[in-house]
Amino acid sequence: MALRTAITRRILSSSSAVHGSRSMSSWWKNVEPAPKDPILGVTEAFLADPSPDKVNVGVGAYRDDNGKPVVLDCVREAERRIAGNMNMEYLPMGGSNLMVEETLKLAYGEDSDLIKDKRIAAVQALSGTGACRLFADFQKRFSPDSHIYIPVPTWSNHHNIWRDANVPQRTFHYYHPDTKGLDFASLMDDVKNAPKGSFFLLHACAHNPTGVDPTEEQWKEMSYQFKVKGHFAFFDMAYQGFASGDPEKDVKSIRIFLEDGHLIGCAQSYAKNMGLYGQRVGCLSLVCEDEKQAVAVKSQLQQIARPMYSNPPVHGALVVSTVLGNPDLKQLWLKEVKGMADRIIGMRSSLRENIEKLGSPLSWEHITNQIGMFCYSGMTPEQVDRLTNEYHIYMTRNGRISMAGVTTGNVEYLAKAIHEVTKTA
Amino acid sequence: MNSSSADRRLSTLSRHLAGTIRNEGSGISSSPTSAGNSVFANVVRAPEDPILGVTVAYNKDPSPVKLNLGVGAYRTEEGKPLVLNVVRKAEQLLVNDRSRIKEYLPIVGLADFNKLSAKLILGADSPAIRGNLVTTVQCLSGTGSLRVGGEFLAKHYHQRTIYIPNPTWGNHTKIFTLAGLTVKTYRYYDPVTRGLNLQGLLEDLGSAPSGAIVLLHACAHNPTGVDPTLNQWEQIRQLIRSKNLLPFFDSAYQGFASGSLDKDAESVRMFVGDGGECFIAQSYAKNMGLYGERVGALSIVCRNADVASRVESQLKLVIRPMYSSPPIHGASIVAAILKDRNLYHEWTLELKAMADRIITMRKKLFDALSARGTPGDWSHIVKQIGMFTFTGLNTKQVNFMTQQYHIYMTSDGRISMAGLSSRTVPHLADAIHAAVTTVG
Numbered sequence: 117m118a119l120r121t122a123i124t125r126r127i128l129s130s131s132s133a134v135h136g137s138r139s140m141s142s143w144w145k146n147v148e149p150a151p152k153d154p155i156l157g158v159t160e161a162f163l164a165d166p167s168p169d170k171v172n173v174g175v176g177a178y179r180d181d182n183g184k185p186v187v188l189d190c191v192r193e194a195e196r197r198i199a200g201n202m203n204m205e206y207l208p209m210g211g212s213n214l215m216v217e218e219t220l221k222l223a224y225g226e227d228s229d230l231i232k233d234k235r236i237a238a239v240q241a242l243s244g245t246g247a248c249r250l251f252a253d254f255q256k257r258f259s260p261d262s263h264i265y266i267p268v269p270t271w272s273n274h275h276n277i278w279r280d281a282n283v284p285q286r287t288f289h290y291y292h293p294d295t296k297g298l299d300f301a302s303l304m305d306d307v308k309n310a311p312k313g314s315f316f317l318l319h320a321c322a323h324n325p326t327g328v329d330p331t332e333e334q335w336k337e338m339s340y341q342f343k344v345k346g347h348f349a350f351f352d353m354a355y356q357g358f359a360s361g362d363p364e365k366d367v368k369s370i371r372i373f374l375e376d377g378h379l380i381g382c383a384q385s386y387a388k389n390m391g392l393y394g395q396r397v398g399c400l401s402l403v404c405e406d407e408k409q410a411v412a413v414k415s416q417l418q419q420i421a422r423p424m425y426s427n428p429p430v431h432g433a434l435v436v437s438t439v440l441g442n443p444d445l446k447q448l449w450l451k452e453v454k455g456m457a458d459r460i461i462g463m464r465s466s467l468r469e470n471i472e473k474l475g476s477p478l479s480w481e482h483i484t485n486q487i488g489m490f491c492y493s494g495m496t497p498e499q500v501d502r503l504t505n506e507y508h509i510y511m512t513r514n515g516r517i518s519m520a521g522v523t524t525g526n527v528e529y530l531a532k533a534i535h536e537v538t539k540t541a
Numbered sequence: 542m543n544s545s546s547a548d549r550r551l552s553t554l555s556r557h558l559a560g561t562i563r564n565e566g567s568g569i570s571s572s573p574t575s576a577g578n579s580v581f582a583n584v585v586r587a588p589e590d591p592i593l594g595v596t597v598a599y600n601k602d603p604s605p606v607k608l609n610l611g612v613g614a615y616r617t618e619e620g621k622p623l624v625l626n627v628v629r630k631a632e633q634l635l636v637n638d639r640s641r642i643k644e645y646l647p648i649v650g651l652a653d654f655n656k657l658s659a660k661l662i663l664g665a666d667s668p669a670i671r672g673n674l675v676t677t678v679q680c681l682s683g684t685g686s687l688r689v690g691g692e693f694l695a696k697h698y699h700q701r702t703i704y705i706p707n708p709t710w711g712n713h714t715k716i717f718t719l720a721g722l723t724v725k726t727y728r729y730y731d732p733v734t735r736g737l738n739l740q741g742l743l744e745d746l747g748s749a750p751s752g753a754i755v756l757l758h759a760c761a762h763n764p765t766g767v768d769p770t771l772n773q774w775e776q777i778r779q780l781i782r783s784k785n786l787l788p789f790f791d792s793a794y795q796g797f798a799s800g801s802l803d804k805d806a807e808s809v810r811m812f813v814g815d816g817g818e819c820f821i822a823q824s825y826a827k828n829m830g831l832y833g834e835r836v837g838a839l840s841i842v843c844r845n846a847d848v849a850s851r852v853e854s855q856l857k858l859v860i861r862p863m864y865s866s867p868p869i870h871g872a873s874i875v876a877a878i879l880k881d882r883n884l885y886h887e888w889t890l891e892l893k894a895m896a897d898r899i900i901t902m903r904k905k906l907f908d909a910l911s912a913r914g915t916p917g918d919w920s921h922i923v924k925q926i927g928m929f930t931f932t933g934l935n936t937k938q939v940n941f942m943t944q945q946y947h948i949y950m951t952s953d954g955r956i957s958m959a960g961l962s963s964r965t966v967p968h969l970a971d972a973i974h975a976a977v978t979t980v981g
Binding site: 142144146147148149150152153156160175177185186187191195196199200203204205206207208209242243245246249258259273276277279280281313348379387391392393394395396402404405409411412413415416418419422423424425426427428429430431432 | 579580581582583584585586587590593597612614621622623624628629632633636641642643644645646647648681682684685688697712715716718719720818826830831832833834835841843844845848850851852854855857858859861862863864865866867868869870871
């Protein structure tokens with residue numbers, strides 16, 4: 117007994133090894149260092165650069181004209197109202213009902229019959245990523261033989277999400293490198309050639325990374341062909357309001373599909389349009405045949421959320437429901453969203469003008485044709501590397517420029533650098 | 542728009558106007574996603590989550606004497622949820638700081654938070670921390686930490702089996718199964734003694750394949766409230782190390798069990814102290830009352846710093862396709878409290894007060910049952926520790942208590958002591974007494 121006590125005391129008070137555990141090697145010695153995330157790794161590299169001229173046009177987070185991140189006034193006010201008032205109890209697995217209600221109105225319309233008839237299964241999700249992942253897991257579980265058709269190119273994390281959900285991926289044509297616009301003919305071929313009932317991932321507006329969106333007519337044609345083929349349309353909408361400045365305009369693609377009777381799926385994010393990036397607030401919705409089915413689908417979505425994180429974080433949801441649920445704050449939000457979109461549209465013009473002014477032999481009209489946070493410049497990885505190494509300009513190697521990182525203070529420098537690395541292209 | 546698509550539009554329109562879209566085999570009306578047919582038509586409604594479903598049922602009950610002893614969320618004597626004073630203070634600091642921004646956290650979360658969380662569970666002077674042997678990533682509370690850890694193991698570890706105690710928190714099996722692991726159980730609870738079945742535990746872990754993962758509740762076992770003594774922990778540790786099993790600690794109640802943060806971390810520190818590797822999932826849901834903010838951390842203690850760094854890089858690949866990066870608000874509150882001496886101290890006092898109130902409720906319930914002469918040995922109520930008591934009541938008795946006394950609890954007989962107050966103890970005691978004496 118005394119011996120056992122002595123051993124116990126010895127174990128607790130020192131870190132000496134027992135049974136040779138220290139002489140063993142690690143279970144993880146064969147773990148390879150993972151490659152840096154292509155997008156988030158850019159900011160890491162930027163932060164490590166000591167150059168005073170450095171410019172970060174990598175990750176898609178909005179900056180004001182001073183290059184500073186922005187907390188919207190409507191958000192600050194909402195947080196002021198929230199602080200200290202609420203408890204921090206668990207939300208239900210499906211998240212905040214208030215926040216989901218307001219969010220559905222944005223996507224489906226204030227007077228949507230689908231909402232009135234309770235035909236939409238919807239849950240709060242961890243921003244756009246979380247909404248896509250919930251859907252991908254749901255798709256695997258309930259349409260186990262399906263693939264996901266993903267546009268080329270797309271946000272790189274889309275591939276990771278559906279891969280980790282074990283849903284096999286196929287691609288469809290989207291971006292035309294020659295026109296730096298939409299390759300609509302090939303896109304429609306791919307839609308027609310896909311087996312009936314295929315699942316397609318569509319960017320509702322402000323395509324990431326290209327900034328190239330279909331026209332209204334093109335969306336209508338796609339919707340029609342989707343009906344012919346019985347395809348499932350899953351919309352990733354991360355930029356509603358942020359693209360044109362008008363949330364109703366930016367959601368047109370979805371409304372077109374809804375008018376045609378498609379039972380769509382939709383991922384929504386408040387990361388950009390409410391500047392709530394780090395709060396991880398979003399929503400996944402699936403349109404169903406009737407209320408009963410919506411209840412069933414929602415319950416199954418909850419079954420996927422429970423073993424992932426149990427229930428979603430409350431703070432960001434409270435901010436959203438406070439902003440959207442109060443007319444004064446909602447008006448302020450609409451004004452601020454338009455302000456952000458307008459600044460970006462202004463920077464597009466400015467960047468294009470500045471490059472053209474330098475006498476570039478190339479066409480840069482795609483800068484102003486494209487929409488949303490990103491410009492797909494058409495630059496090669498080698499040209500991007502030159503921008504980084506010689507000019508301390510940070511962007512992803514696919515040539516994607518985050519216009520939100522462009523300011524009146526750096527647009528000339530950026531234009532000059534782009535011109536220098538492309539003038540002999 | 543070219544003329545053929547215009548033609549198509551016109552013909553669709555005319556068919557709409559004609560009132561019917563006949564099933565001509567053109568595919569439109571019979572296509573799965575046209576109005577009327579969902580690709581998910583065969584989805585059936587999932588059963589309510591057994592734990593969270595209790596609160597759903599409770600909320601529907603109109604009875605004025607209803608009592609929610611289901612989900613493990615702390616309640617005050619007045620039966621109200623509690624936001625800790627330190628949390629309110631920290632939140633105000635955050636709100637008032639205009640320089641704060643809400644950008645994306647890194648994939649691994651808030652750096653301060655991660656460091657402070659590792660210190661909290663391992664101890665400020667931990668050699669593992671000093672040696673950079675620990676990688677810590679912010680996750681969504683305990684659930685998220687377990688899931689990320691499980692997915693990492695399924696991808697990178699040679700053994701795909703995890704042993705979980707019987708019984709355990711209802712969500713453990715689902716978490717690890719969906720993460721890609723095979724779940725087995727080891728004996729834990731002895732219904733006869735209502736204490737630990739150490740013999741069974743050692744036998745079951747002793748016959749586990751080398752390298753198997755073992756889930757351990759760091760303290761305040763959920764749902765039983767039965768914890769090993771330090772001596773018993775030492776026996777468990779020796780067995781686990783001698784069989785090269787990988788310990789995965791779920792620490793959801795540090796400070797909440799005994800009232801002392803250090804005491805409640807002893808089991809974890811014992812294992813880390815022997816130089817071996819382990820996983821630790823931490824939650825701040827209960828001990829900081831941050832439930833809905835989803836704040837937690839996964840720490841992996843490795844043999845050397847290089848391994849720890851590579852492990853961290855791979856953890857990012859698990860997190861990125863799940864939710865990209867964790868939520869900032871709750872972690873900021875925790876970091877603010879842990880790094881400030883005064884706030885930290887205040888927190889330890891509030892934590893002890895919560896733990897003490899629960900210990901008081903245990904005593905009161907035990908006394909109330911003794912006073913009623915309720916048949917059976919109820920000493921386990923005061924011997925068990927943490928938020929829950931495993932009453933030993935069976936499903937029939939639980940249903941009886943719900944129907945007749947509007948007491949809501951999980952069907953395994955688990956009650957959340959945090960949901961009790963001096964005012965409601967008599968009602969519960971009456972219910973238990975009635976259940977035990979009238980229902981088999």
